[in-house]
Amino acid sequence: MTEQGVRWTAEQVLALAPDEASRKAGGKLGGAGPWSQTGGSASGAVWGWCKGSGSKPYRTVVDLTGPAYSCSCPSRKFPCKHALGLLLLWAAEGLGEPAEVPDWAAEWLAGRAAKAAARSASAGPADAEAARKRAERRAGRIGAGVTELERRLADLLRGGLAGQEQSGYGAWEETAARMVDAQAPGLAARVRELGTIPSSGAGWPGRMLEECALLHLLDRAWLGAAGLPEPLAATVRTRVGLPPAAEGAAGVRDRWLVLAQYDSASADGRLTTRRLWLQGLESGRKALVMDYGPPGRPPQLALPVGLVLDAEARFRPGSAGLRADLGDRYAAPAPHARPPGGMSTGAALDGYGTALREDPWLESWPVVLDRVVPIPGELGWQLADADGKDALPVRTGGGRAGAGLWQLAALSGGGPVTVFGECGHRGFVPLTAWQTGTGTEMGTGEPVSLS
Known part of the structure; x- marks a missing residue:
């Protein structure tokens, strides 16, 4: 089967929509009525003309390998409703046998290829001496910021936590701004989270003391990074906010299954972060890919x-x-035929514990749970192994946590399911589920997003 012939589902197409309005508008264009000159190539591109309100139709092309989109309409959304409609038409009916790409679409596709080649060519070695001096200057600023943050934590613990509910968030925001000035955005983010804890409900003093301890541990690790093993030192640099060295990146080619995708907004609402969890079907390795969107624009x-x-x-x-x-x-990208392989709840906890040795600041660990049953209860939800030996508590407080639990219960119907999510010290956050087969059956490969 050709690449263009491996079609997606309508749900997978609509998951690309930047907002609900685009989903609805794209759905109305998912039939053949407004489309002409449609086609697809064996290399993974689809195109077509969509009749609009003007005299000229909109020319739309999608590079499925991205996916990436181009349309002559004036919309600033990516993908626009026409790209969504074209993909829905392709998903439902296909676009015939592979054809030659028309000139207008080929020009855009060639431009994408040229830009990719230019980026690769420009990624040559930088001025090593200048880069070293910049790194030294930044390390000095971060060191000064860490020293100031340590004094702030010492003052907090010396005076006690009791007054934090009344003192408000302003002092913590000021401290976070100082960490931004010190070019330590990782520390700034942790400080902002620390400032929100006094208003987070019952038990906040214990949670705040835990976060203070982790922040102190990170400060001390930065100041003593020269004596740490390199893998742990790299983790410390990442947690403080330094970008990793490009030459240290390890490339792994695999067939990567998309396990989950979800967005979260920064504390000030200025940035949208999109997290995509992948799993290598051959290597079994998990990967977290992140993208960012400015105000009013979703990540691309x-x-x-x-x-x-x-x-x-x-x-x-x-x-x-x-x-x-x-x-x-x-x-x-092409659909996968069955659920990913998973593990028991006990093995999931063991995996998280092992990961904490490499990264003590790790909030959670990606896990696929195999054959678990969602169980509601007075003390909260649990995901229990089908054999009844062990269970994990489900995190249900705020944000994504707990989203889709009744949907998960309906999918389960009292039987076992496969669930992907994030396993952490505050519980398990389910993100995606698959029905699990019985006996020798593998179950359905159709994922249900819970986030």
Whole structure:
């Protein structure tokens, strides 16, 4: 089967939509009525003309290997409703046999290829001496910021935590701003989170003391980084906010299954962070790919859950070996036929504990749980192994935590399911689920997003 012939589902197409309005508008254009001059290539591109309100139709082309989109309409959304409609038409009916790309679409595709080649060519060696001096200056500023932060933590603990509910968030925001000035955005983010704890409900003093201890540990690790093993030192640099060295990235080519995708907003609402969890079908390795969007614009990278990419993932040093960037892609994404392999709840906890040795600041660890049953209760939800031996508590407080639990229960129907999520010290956050087969059956490969 050709790349263009391996079609996605409608749900996977609609998962690309930047907002609900785009989903609805794209859905209305998913039939053949407004489209003409449609076609697709064996290399993974689809195109077509969509009749609009003007005299000229909109010309739309999608590079499935990205995916990436181009349309002559004036919309600033990516993908626009026409790109979504074209993909829905392709997903439902196909676009015939592979054809030659028309000139207008070929020009855009060639431009994408040229830009990719230029980026690769420009990634040559930088001035090593100038880079070393910049790194030394930044390390000095971070060191000064860390010393100031240590004094702030000492003053807090000397005076006690009791007054934090009344003192407000302003002092912590000021401290975070000082960490930004010190070029330590990782420390600034942790300080902002620390400032929100006094208003987080019952038990906040214990949580605040825990976070103070972790922040103190990170400060001391930075000041003593020269004496740490290199993998741990790389993790410390990443946690403080330094970008990893490009030459340290390890490339792994695999067929990567998209396990989950979800967005979160920064504390000030100025930045949207998109997290995509991948799993190598051959290596079994997990990868976290992140993208960012400015105010009013969603991140451009979008990969629907359940698709598989034949691509290279370049893993960054530190962060427990999870953070990666997508490199070369060798085929258009295609649906996967069955759920990923998983583990028991006990093995999931063991894996998280092992990861903490490499990264003590790790909030959670990606895990696929195999054959678990969601169980609601007075003390909260649990995911229990089908054999009844062990269970994990489900994190249900705020944000993504607990989203889709009743949907998960409906999918389960009292029977076992496969669930992917993040396993941490505050519980398990389910993100995606698959039905689990019985006996020798593998179950359905159709994922259900819970985030």
